[in-house]
Amino acid sequence: MKGQIIVETEDLTKKYGSRTAVDHLNIKIEEGEVFGFLGPNGAGKTTTLLMFLGLTEPTSGRAKVIGFDPTREPFKVKEKVGYLPENVGFYDDMDARQNLRYIAKLNRISGGVSEKRIDYWLEMVGLSEESTKKVGTFSKGMRQRLGIAEVLIKEPKLVFLDEPTIGLDPDGTNRMLDLIHSLSREKNITLFLSSHLLDQVQRICDRVGIMINGNLVAIGPIDELAKKKLGLGKEDYTLEEIYMKYFKEA
Amino acid sequence: MHGILTIFRKEMGDHFNSLRFLLISALIVMVGVIITSMVGMAIQEELKGMAKPSLIFLLLFTSTGKLFSFVQFIGFFGPLLGIFLGFDSINRERVSRTLSKLVSQPIFRDSIINAKFLSGVAIIAIILVATVLLISGLGIRLVGVVPGVEEVSRLVIYVVISLLYISFWLGISILFSVIFKSAATSALASLAIWIFFSFFVSLGASVLSDAVAPISQTASGVDPEMLIRHERIQRLTSLVSPMTLYSEATTTILDPMRKTTRTLILMGPLERFSMSRFQSPLPLLESIFIVIPHIISIVAITLLCFGICYLVFMRQEIRTV
Incomplete structure (x- = not known):
């Protein structure tokens, strides 16, 4: 553990009408750790992630992500935090490289730097040879790997992964888990992943949190x-x- | 600003690469060329051995020939152009799950909707300007008349009004693409609005005016005051429709002989006689004064429509599931 707190919440609550999706969540994530966020479907995991990214406003309570309040300064948070949603989407009529280039541009990464990073991450996720193929032709596993590359293009400090290995074959799953592990160990990227695949979580996570009906029970x-x-x-x-x-x- | 520019560039690229853009522009250019050739040849025929009347160049756009005029065509097809360009702009990204990715990048969320709207406006402007230039070129060849400063200014104003008007429809269709998850629903909803304004408002206007101020035949003929009231009610009601606003504004701007936007003109026989004998086109500035309220109304509804669209989009929660 490096000790530095990277995500911190204080009674973070989100209500949709009368239903409480997230109920007084208090959580602390340290820099460089791999945190597994578990819970049944509809437990409020995705809502929590959305609040961390400033994509939805908490009803009450506060969150601090990489030192910023995502509600007030979503821009600063999004610059250094990556988010890979479940079943990530791409522009199917563009090739892998064009997709990455677009995201790099949105992150204001200059042309020369972004080409280097694109080459590097395509190599890391094993898509170098497919880089000029239309993403529409990609298999599920390739899309997932491209999604990882896309998140890492901006060199984030913290990455939220929503079901990163779902739909991957056993070999793909292993490679994905190794990649996640190496990101944490070698690049000191904090990983926050929500998953239902408990054996995988057990393999790579330092700590876990279990959320049931909006409450963090463990x-x-x-x-x-x-x-x-x-x-x-x-x-x-x-x-x-x-x-x-x-x-x-x- | 950076986000807007990046998304704008990508959207423009998407438009240019799309089959939809190709088809629409091909259709407009084709119809424009056909209409102009027919009208141009007709004008050429009529003018043989005559002194050329003033402002003949604008006739290329306004005279109906055998079918319809270019201005009428744009008045009818323009809304469809706006709808085609916008009806799936947001929900396409939602369905392909790229919207949630886009909003988690360090850009302001409004730059997505701004860039989409602006790129649509840019495409409309490109199509309009290209077509008007093409028709002008063809017209110069066929009729042999070079447009003067006043004709060019009138055409420029026409293009600007059309751009605003088509942008209004673009705004409507983008609004529906924000509200409805499916592209088909948003296309149908936009078309429904279009049909409502193009057919039912004028129908409703005449029904309403008949009900409120019926024109009854008396022994001394039609009561003129009643007739005027009837017309006024019909006109005011049909002004609800942006189509009426647009067609009144453009016909007045492009036809300097028209001195009012109104359709009903009561004239005595002497006035009629003087009209036919002494043609006196209105100066450009006065034509503009006449249609200024129309232009302001079109700008207002376009901004209103985009404003609503903006608000709805900003308040929406974008989830991945």
């Missing part, structure tokens, strides 16, 4: 949660066991 390193929920001394636990225990209690 947060901490996986082994600590295991100790707390499954009793001391149990060695061969899985994250799934822990998760199901929390889920049944909630």
Whole structure:
């Protein structure tokens, strides 16, 4: 742990009419860690991410992302925070490189720098050879990899990934997890990923948070949660066991 | 500003590469060329051995020939052009899931909608200016008359009014593309509005005026005061439609013989006689004065429409699911 707090919330709440999507969320993420954000569908994970990016306003409470309030200064947050939504979309009639170039331009990355970065990240995600193919012809896995490259073009400090490995084949999944892991270890990028694939989360995440019905019911390193929920001394636990225990209690 | 420029460039590229743009501009250019050749030849025929009357150049645009005039064609087809260019501008990005990506880039959210609107306006301007230039060139060849300063200024004003008017329809269709998730729904909704304004408002106007101020035949003929009231009500009601505003403004600007935007002109036999004997075109400035209220109204509804569109878009929450 590097100790520096990169995401911090204070009673962050979002209500849609009478329904509370996120209820008094208090969370702290440290720089450089891989944080897994778990929870059933509709638990408020995506809403939380949207509030972190300033795409939706919290009803009450505050968030601080890389030192800025996303509601007041969304611009500063978006400059240094990447977001890969679930089933990311592309301009299908443009090729991979053109898609990346467009995003680079929107991030005010100058021409020379952006071409270098595009080459580098296309290489990293293994799409160099497909860079001039129309994205419309890409497979699901290729799109997901291109999405990762697109998020990293702006050299973010923090990346939100929503289901980054869904729909990938086993080999693709492994490569994606390795890439995520190396981003955290080598480039000191903080990764915040929400996923349902618990075995994968267990493999790469330093800490996890479990959100159920808008409430954060657990947060901490996986082994600590295991100790707390499954009793001391149990060695061969899985994250799934822990998760199901929390889920049944909630 | 940076975001607007980047998105604007991309949108322009998209327009130019799209089959839709190609088809629309081909259609407009084709119709323009056909109408002009027919009208041009007719004018040429009529003018044989005559002194050329003033402001003949504008006849290329306003005279109907066998079919319809270019101005009428743009009046009818212009709204469709605006609708075609805008009806899927926002919901296309929503369906392809690129909108959520776009809004998470460091750009102001309004630059998306501004750039989309501006690129549509730019495309409309390109099509209009190109067609008017093409027709002018063809007309100069066919009729052999070079337009004077006044004719050129009238044409420029015509293009500006048309641009504003078509932008109004672009605004309507972008508004629907923000509101409706499906492109087909937004296209149909825009077309419904278009049909409403083009057919039903004038129909409704005549029904209303018949109901409020019926013209009854009496022994001494039609009561002129009643007739005037009837006309006034019909006119005021049909002014609700942007189409009426536009067609009145453009016909007045392009035809200097017209001294008013009104359709009903009561004239005694002497006045009629003097009209036919002494042709006195209105100076440009006075034509402009006559249509200024129309132009302001068109600008106002265009801005209003885009304003609503802007507000709705800014308040929408953009989710990925």
